[in-house]
Amino acid sequence: MEEGFNAYRQSLESEEQSIKSTQSVVEQAIAWFRAHSMFVLAYGTGCGAIEMPPTFTSRYDIERLGVVGVATPRQADILIVSGYCSPKTLKRVIRSYEQMSDPKYIIGLGSCTINGGMYWDSYNTIKKLDDFLPVDMYVNGCMPRPEALIEGFVKLQEKIRLNSSEAGYIKYRDNYAHYRANQERLFGAQVAPSYEENFAGMN
Amino acid sequence: MVLIDCFLMLLLAYGFGFLYYGLYRNLSARVHGRFGPSLAQSFFDSVKLFVKEQSTTFGWMFYAGPIIMATGAVLNVLFIPFINHGDSLQGLSSSANLIVVLYLMVLGPLGNALGVGSNGNPFGVMGITRGLTRLIALELPFYLAVIGVMIDAGSADFSAIFEAQSQEMNLLKHPLLFMAAFISFLGFMGKSPFDVVGAPQEVYSGPATEFSGKFFALLLSQSAMFSFAKLLLMVNLFLGGADDLGDLVLKTFVLFVAATFIGSVYARFSTIQSVEFLMRIPTLLGIVGLALL
């Protein structure tokens, strides 16, 4: 199997063709609307939060893609975890993520969410975001510029258009126990109340 | 026949509502020097919210609140005639008059307030309180203007108001009244100087804090239809009502553009500032306008 960026692109496109054929028109329409109207939770968790305002201003104008910042997790679809994430912030991030309504996606900015980045040996940051929350789209760069962020959004749009089954929120729902265990191991007694019942009868 | 008429009016209101809302986002984007979303972006947003998998509810009152709100907006649309003569697109306006419509506009906020109150989120109630306090001051100049219009027309029925404006629009006959009404119309539309109610940062987007999924969608679509109804009311009262659909679109568009541009230029008033401003200049305009009736 080829490695590298192009190989990944081809696999995505082929997968897209295979899924498109299996889904009905209604599901495709729904996926289309979800892709074209993305509400981002205005919650700057780390150092990358400074990159988000420029994307909304006139130079980069992300609103063309249908992305609007909203204040409450209830209305949000997308949660951007920008940069390093200390346990204190992570507790709020998890709570907000759980209060968002499905389908919801997470964009991880920078390498800190992948493997801890330059804080790899720090005592108070988490090294791998994916242990605690299912990340849908990574945008690397030690703080990616707005263009990279927009590129991330475009990619996410394509993924949403695919309406594929291993979207983050489905993964979170299916193996909630795994995530929950990681969270409890990290927070110990101060873990937020579990969100178990919300998933009952969802799938 | 009336049912089809009503259904058509609702469709028009829904369409124009979202069109104007998209227009608003586009125009203010252009003012900011950027392209802004497509015209139908608000429509896409509401549909996306409608098709969301999950939306949290806080008991039957929270469920009923937005519905009452939407009903209020729909009733407003139905009871205001679109065309100022003939019997098409009149809706149910024959069995109501201007005073009924004025007080129907309060029904929407009540539904919203009940819904928001029932979910127990303190930010929601802070938004509602701001809204109601602002409502007190908003209605004063608007009522002064409306009273002037009704006295000039000699009746509260829309037909009489149209007939009184047959020669000359109220805008020209009573400019002061129009100015007072227009300033408070800005407030009713929730445009920038007076949009303290749903300020995202201060009160966590105010009343809409706990609205998720389909409830938020219902909120958006009813506010679109409600703003179109208010546009319509201003047109009927001051611009002589629409002769036909084209005239309707033109007049509402002109009025809407004026509101948008004023909105996108001004920073946000705090509740106290907006109440004190509205109680001074627009009220003065209204009183002087009434005196010159």
Next chain:
Amino acid sequence: MSLLLFILLPLLAIFLMPFYRAYLHYVSTVLSMALFGLALTCKAALPLVERVAVDLPLAITFELSSVSWLLVTLFTLSMSLFSLYHLRFSSNKALFVGTNMLLVGVIGLVLSRDIFNIYIFFEISSISAYLLTSLNQDAKAYGGAIRYMIIGAFASLFFLLSIMLIYLTIGVLDLQMIAQRFNLIDEQVQYLILLSLFIALGIKTELFGLNFWVPDVYQASRSAVSGLFSAMLSKSYLFLLFHLAYLLHVSTSQMAFLTLVAALTFAVAEFSALKSRETKRIFAFSTLGQIGLIALALSYGDTALTEAALFLIIVHALAKLMLFLALDLLERRLGSTKSEIFARFESLFLMAVFTVGALSLLGIPPFAGFAAKLSLLKGLAGLEAYGAMALILTVSLIEAAYLFRLLSGFRQGEQKMVVTLSPLERLIFGVMMFALLLLGLMPQPLLALCQEAAQAMLGGYHAAL
């Protein structure tokens, strides 16, 4: 059926007292009820004139006109109620003598038509009042009685002076003849006589300027006794003052002065009752106020107003007697008469008594006071005396303030003493409350009587004008 019976029977009863030393209260009850019956029977034969001739020029005449009949009936009725109330208690010689002498003095004042005779009954009623004031035989009672005597003596001096001046100038004592010849006297002397009469009777009718001693006397004497004072004593002098005024054709400016004095009495008394803490003083001020009101009505010399005044006299006498008797009941049970005692007793019946009494005093429907106040106001409106109307209405607000402050005491206070009333007391108070209610709802018969009495009283005055 000679009028003398009213005078002689009580005196005879006092004289024969040693024979029934233990049943004094029964005797006085039977006596007063008999006199009340007697008064009712001679209603038909009005006006009754009786001349007791010692030697032809020297004769004492008694006259029972419809006015004096009304007052005599009132006095005998209140006397019988008073003694009925005292049936329960042990017989008290001083009380028996005092009350009967008071009855004689008061009836004599109203009946006699001879100026010197009036002086004699003036003194008899005063002496019995001094005696009754000192019944409690403690420092407070004697202090009050002594003060009362000093001021009473002062008043009798002036009365004596006026009689002497009258006799010296026109040499006659019968009121009718004085009335005819009064204007023969020289102008200044007439004024002097009228003035000294005004001072003497003013002190006795407790008009403003001359009534500063009244609250102390009411506080010193027992409540039941002060009930008698306010029901009988001040009313008879009030009648006497205005009877003489009408007879001696007092000028309109002097009548206006009387109106002013009466209005002042009413206002000052009601105002000073507002913050008082002593229940008996409060009721004393209220009596002064009502006397001021009655005097105000009488001082216009108009038949409608006089009718209202007479009706007010009767209603006030009844209400005030009831209140004072109830207060006496409380005083015997609780000891003190501070206005806090209203918060320290528990008896629904007694609360009803105080409420009915207070509401009737205030002139609030459906009780009798209202009919009186209404006819008073109607009369004043007829005479276009709007100032007096305004005064009455505003000052009765002050009256309402302190009366309701007393009544509100019923709800306050915790450990309350249960006061049980004997069936007799319930009967007395029940009858009086029913009478007040009846007079309130159907005042016409009594108003007709008062109308007839008013015409009799003002007959001469109007003829002369």
Next chain:
Amino acid sequence: MLHFEATLLGHLFFGLSLLVIVALLRKNDGLWHLLLLGSLGIIFYASSLVTLFIGWEMMGWSGYFILSKTARVSTLQRYILFNLGGAFALLGAIALLFSFMGSMMLCDIDLTLLPVWALHSVSALVLIAVFVKSGIIGAHDWVVDSYQEASPLFSAVLSAILSKAGIYLFIVLLLKQPHDERVLFELMAWLGAITSVVATFKAISQDEIKRLLAYSSIAQLGYIITALSLMQAYALEAALYHTVIHTLVKLLLFVNVAAIMAITGKERFSELGGLLYRVPLLFVLLVIGIIALAGMPLLGGFNGKFLLYTALLEEKRALLLATVMFSSASAFLYCYKLVYGIYLGQRPHDESPLHVSPKSYYIPQLLSAALLILLGFLPALPTPLFSAIGVEAGFSALEFTKPSILNSPFGSFNGAVLMSAFGVVFVLILGLLQRVHSKAKAAQNAQDISYCGEVPKAGVNLHFGYGMGHELGRIGFIAFILRRQSRRFWDYLNLIVGDLSILLRSLYALGTQHILLLSLLGFTLLLLGGL
């Protein structure tokens, strides 16, 4: 002394009082309530001025003795003094009228025969009685205190019925005024409007529930007084209609609040909250009540105000109409505060158990809610009765087409269409919301609210929405209104009278010899003056 005569107006008012008092009859002070009903009967069926006055006063003091069971002494004094002040003014007016008219019967009272000064003084005196009874802005302290301190059911009677006696008095005595002598009624119209504005803002800033309802009754009565002062057929209908509505609404609201107090034992907004899902029926009834109170088009509350607005429009009273509409619009704020403070919002964490709500509280509420909804559907139902009363009072008959269409000089509206449109649209939207793809999931628990990522701890009080109205204090114009206190004026007056009384009483503490000296002095002065 008592002369009676059945009039349509009497039937209307007595019917209302019968409804209220019978609905609220309880064992413990039932006797007094019947006495109150008797006195109201005397007032509403009186055919002579004296009977009217007797009923008026008996209503006053029977109310006093009911109130004295629960109220403080200062409130009782304030209640009785204001009521008696009004009553004595009325007595003065009756005496004055009698001296000109010569008879006490109501039928031959004809105000046009009076000379001008007499007409003004009689009207002024009667207006004092009317204003005191309905608690116009200067004389409203007693209303607020006695509603607050009366037992909840009696405050319902006070607000629903006793305040209407003033309205009845006005209609019976002053309605047939000669046209050009109406300077007093211009003042009265403005007084009514200003009362409604001031009382509305004071109501918004209250923390006790019953004080809020007291101020709201004062404001609603301000409308009725403004309507009455216009002396016009539709204005009279507006006044009567609003009286009926106000009685029903206040009965509903006060009994609802009484039920809440019986359940929780608390009477302040700050202590209540979050009862929505525990007593849902009470909540729905209260919502119906506030919709009618705020005068929104759906239920009957709007009809009275609609007629008032059209009457004001016909009289071209633009500024007066603006004030009334302004106050009725801001009335919406205290209506919402009433609902939010008690039922909505988060319940404070103290888990004191709720007592079971007494069944007998529900009957009056359901009754008046049903009536309000009926009047919402058929707004013109009582118009024939009101127009008959108007004709009886000397006005022209009112136009009446169908019970569902309420017409007025400035246009009509069809209540049935309005209500059914609301119902249909509501059901449509409900159906749409059910069919939509996204499924509604109930929130986990009270803490599951979006709270900036935090989990609100149990001790945190999230119900601070009850303080709704404090921000009005920062707005210049409204802060000016809220600072005005007529209570200080009456207390100052009380102080002066008290000092005067103590001064005069010192006269009666003189020594014996001083008294003799005074009388001697008086004697000599009068002697010298006279000679």
Next chain:
Amino acid sequence: MFDSLHPLITMISLAIFGVALLGVLVKKNLFKIFLAFSVAESALFLFFIGNHYTPGLKAPIAADGITRFDPAFMVDPLPQAMILTTIVIGIAVSALGLSMVIRYYKLTGHMRIDKMDELGEEQ
């Protein structure tokens, strides 16, 4: 009117009356006040009888031989009768008053009118 009165007697009686009233007002001792009142009363009697008496006529007493009242040479008996009764009344009143003063003295130990403070509002 003053010409028909006997000037000297009127002057003397008024003087005594003035002194008596002064005594009533100034004196603090209760005994003295009551005595002053009886002095004042006797001054009035002196005034009345003095002015009414015409010298040379007999006293109207039914002595031996005079059985019928004859106005020609008898003084008018009416004032005499009045004054006699008034004297009796005066004595009765002062007797009652003085006995009360004694009782009061026994109870309170003083007889000063300005120290009588049992009544009034403060108690």
